[in-house]
Amino acid sequence: MSESLITRPFGDTGIMVSPIGLGTVKLGRDQGVKYPNGFTIPDDKAASHLIDLARDLGINLIDTAPAYGISEQRLGPLLKGQRQDWVICSKVGEEFNEGDSSFDFSAKHTRFSIERSLKRLDTDFIDMVLVHSDGNDLNVIEQQEVLDELLRCKQEGLIRAYGVSTKTVAGGLRAAEKTDAVMATFNLDYKDEKPVIDFCEKNNKGLLIKKAFASGHICLAGEDPIQASMDFIFSHPGVSSAIVGTINPTHLTANVKAVIKATT
Template sequence: MSTLHSLHRPLGSTGLNVSPLGLGTVKLGRDQGVKYPNGFRIPDDREAADLLALARELGINLIDTAPAYGRSEERLGPLLRGQRQDWVIVSKTGEEFEDGQSRFDFGAAHTRLSVERSLRRLETDYIDLVLVHSDGNDLQILQQTEVYATLEKLKQEGLIRGFGFSGKTVEGGLLALERGDCAMVTYNLNEQTEKPVLDQALAMGRGILVKKALASGHACLADGQDPVRASFELVFGHPGVAAAIVGTINPQHLRHNVALAAEVLGG
């Protein structure tokens, strides 16, 4: 069985070592307002625990969650009890999802409240990485709100190990890297406009996490090539990329993804 155990790599200069694939957990907590080609059922606790155990067995140590992912954080707390040292946990701040609607708050008070709530839900005294969940107004968030300054303070206080930005524009990604430890960018077979952010991160020694690496399950190719393999060849072909976050609740897909990532990375 292919695993990623020997392929962990540094996330920029955060001091964190991460598996090249991370497990996205929106499907553990939220099934409305999500853009996937097929409907799905939120897994129960047994299924979720089995999925996490399989991810660990396959060498995945990176887990991605957010307050906007419904009950994801509060479910992960109990599910990860006794395993804190085995996981690098990424969460977010800025976006709240209630009653089927997203709302955004990048103020200092909300940022602190959000991170402290994530700590409680995840049953941990630190979060490895907190990213700003952008609404698309990347430059405005970075230049006119207190979210980054607040995350800097939380890092100094030891409540988070690092912080960064999950944005939607090249300009936002580039600015985010100046003060932040990491940027999360969209980069896949259909969408490569944010590549300059990857190039800049590599030059600065900052971390890059890729979201939508498989185009949220929509990846398609004409020539009969495996779309997952082709996606990973693109993503991991860029030396600035530390890890790709893939949100699957299907154990077979998880095994397939890991096997192909290991192959592409020469593991």
């Protein structure tokens, strides 16, 4: 690839991220996921190859969560010896067991979740931790203990930055006011959360995009949907990075090429 990904500031956190991040739900969970086609969780050899390819392509951001099945447990060994090469993003708040999600935003569970993630990922710190909202964003942000506990974890050096993966505009705006970062949905089919991205740009907050391709459902007649999606997302200067969860090396390479074209 003649050109390469150029890292960019993640808000005012001091963290530099590639404009595309590797989402790893498919490394650990194949139940209750909203993709148009089924998939098989890759074995360790294939997963290692995917991570090596991502790194070689210039990706330094990797996204995981306790709710992604065994994703964190697998990433610990897979990233061994590479910790300095990666910005790791994980989550708190959502648990996924036997096909069902449950949520706990208490300080006690938040602390437990962080300590468990550190152990699973075999690291002394996590670069960024987001709250996995249950959809009641304002309740999570205003009424629960989770953000106060994440601030304590940041002050203790267990995490470098924290924020919320939100599902509403009001929640995204409030999260951006109170934390370092927001993960919002923004794609060619869904533009409702643009005010959140506007706010993050204006106030120098980290902004991650989820569902960049509407979970693989975007189709465009006579146009490359990957390039069109990335051109659209990165036309907004408030976007720090788009998280794309693929286990297909060909798709990953195509995604990176599209991001390079959209950002240079």
